[in-house]
Amino acid sequence: MTRKIITLLLSAALFSSFFMPWFDWHSFELSGLNYILSTHIPSYKYFLLLIPFSAAILFFGALDDENYLLSRNLMYALPFLISIFVMAMRYLTREPGSGDNVFFEIDLGFWMVLAFSLLLMFTKGKNRISQYS
Secondary structure, three states: OEHHHHHHHHHHHHHHHOOOEEEEEOOEEEEHHHHHHOOOOOHHHHHHHHHHHHHHHHHHHHHOOOOOOOOHHHHHHHHHHHHHHHHHHHHHOOOOOOOOOHHHHEOHHHHHHHHHHHHHHHOOOOOEOOOOO
C-alpha cells in the first residue's frame, strides 16, 4: 500500500470523525461542529476548525500527486496537536460542578480523531509500505 492511499483513507476518516460526537455536555452529545457553534464554550473552540481543514488539504494534496498546499508534515501533526490542546483546555477550564475527570466527558469522535491523526503521523516516513515486513 502506498503512502498516497493511506493518506487518502486516513484523511477521509479524520474528516468524517470530526462530525461524530466528541463531548458529552449536560447530556448533549456535541460533535466537533456543534462544539464550535456552541455559545457556551470559550474561544479556544475555533482551533478545532484546523482539523477538517488539514484533513481536506491532505486529501486533496494526495489526489494531486502529493503536491500539498501547505507543509505535509505540519498537516500530519496538526490534528493530533489540536486535539491534545483542546483536551488540555477542557481540563483547565472545566466547570466547578463537573467531576475531576475530564475523560468521562469525551465521546467516540474525539478518540477517533486522536487515533486517525496518530496513524497519519506514523505514515509520513516511507513512500511504499511493504506487505510482508
